[in-house]
Amino acid sequence: MNDRKLQKLFDLTRGETPPAPPEGFDSRVMAALRREPRAGLPSLWDQLEQLFPRLAVAMVLVIGICLAGDFAYSALHPADLTADVHELADQWLLAANEE
Amino acid sequence: MNDDAELLERIRNGAVDDFAEIVRRHQPQVFAILHRYERDFQKVEDLAQETFVKAWRFLDRFDGRAPFHHWLSKIALRTALDHLRRQKRIRSEINLSELGESALEWLQSPGDEPGPGPQPAAELLDTAMRELSPEDRQVITLLEIEGRSVKEICALTGFSSAAVRVRAFRARSRLRKTLTHMGAMKNE
Numbered sequence: 327m328n329d330r331k332l333q334k335l336f337d338l339t340r341g342e343t344p345p346a347p348p349e350g351f352d353s354r355v356m357a358a359l360r361r362e363p364r365a366g367l368p369s370l371w372d373q374l375e376q377l378f379p380r381l382a383v384a385m386v387l388v389i390g391i392c393l394a395g396d397f398a399y400s401a402l403h404p405a406d407l408t409a410d411v412h413e414l415a416d417q418w419l420l421a422a423n424e425e
Numbered sequence: 426m427n428d429d430a431e432l433l434e435r436i437r438n439g440a441v442d443d444f445a446e447i448v449r450r451h452q453p454q455v456f457a458i459l460h461r462y463e464r465d466f467q468k469v470e471d472l473a474q475e476t477f478v479k480a481w482r483f484l485d486r487f488d489g490r491a492p493f494h495h496w497l498s499k500i501a502l503r504t505a506l507d508h509l510r511r512q513k514r515i516r517s518e519i520n521l522s523e524l525g526e527s528a529l530e531w532l533q534s535p536g537d538e539p540g541p542g543p544q545p546a547a548e549l550l551d552t553a554m555r556e557l558s559p560e561d562r563q564v565i566t567l568l569e570i571e572g573r574s575v576k577e578i579c580a581l582t583g584f585s586s587a588a589v590r591v592r593a594f595r596a597r598s599r600l601r602k603t604l605t606h607m608g609a610m611k612n613e
Contacts, residue, residue, distance in 0.1 A: 335550050
């Protein structure tokens with residue numbers, strides 16, 4: 327199957343006449359919609375729901391960027407436990423001396 | 426006769442029966458769209474009804490910025506997409522017995538013989554398109570059969586133009602493979 331043949335299939339399909347709606351189709355629709363309530367204007371929740379996939383992707387991106395930033399920062403400034411302990415101990419000792 | 430905007434305003438103000446006029450005006454367009462995705466006329470009718478009922482339910486959300494038929498087309502396409510997704514879970518194998526002999530012979534012919542006629546060609550393409558994802562099928566149908574531009578497809582489906590091009594490329598490639606496979610299946 328080459329491109330030309332596939333294109334021909336598309337062209338032939340385009341020439342097909344679509345079926346005509348049956349007689350009385352409008353009455354059938356009207357009967358169905360009398361059972362249907364009309365929806366009101368979209369609420370904030372509906373709008374958020376519509377945006378959901380995009381919002382979810384954006385959130386995942388933000389979380390990813392934060393994690394990457396945290397890893398990068400940790401790599402550039404490695405944690406020094408001894409220095410931290412000294413700092414804490416100094417603060418406690420000073421606090422104890424003041425008392 | 427009133428244009429759509431006037432008619433819709435009257436419907437919003439309570440003239441429910443005027444919606445029948447909207448249905449009569451737009452039913453050929455809705456049937457034509459849905460027929461691209463479903464060959465069974467009874468099912469097309471059900472889907473068309475579903476489309477109009479959805480349009481009715483969400484009529485207050487039609488803001489009039491685009492023409493009504495454009496908004497209705499989007500609903501019809503969304504209905505067709507949901508239908509294809511449901512069908513995808515049911516259908517699995519290609520069944521060549523549904524196809525006419527002329528279409529299969531043309532498929533096997535090596536050269537550029539004249540095609541099998543619009544209806545057998547559409548049936549052949551429909552069978553091959555069942556192998557595509559619903560979204561890819563919709564994109565290639567809009568692009569190649571309805572002759573819509575990429576920009577129009579973006580507006581109708583919500584895909585980006587890059588996504589439309591990728592889906593169309595993937596669909597063409599998959600269709601070529603499936604149709605070749607179908608031609609080989611006939612010989613078996």
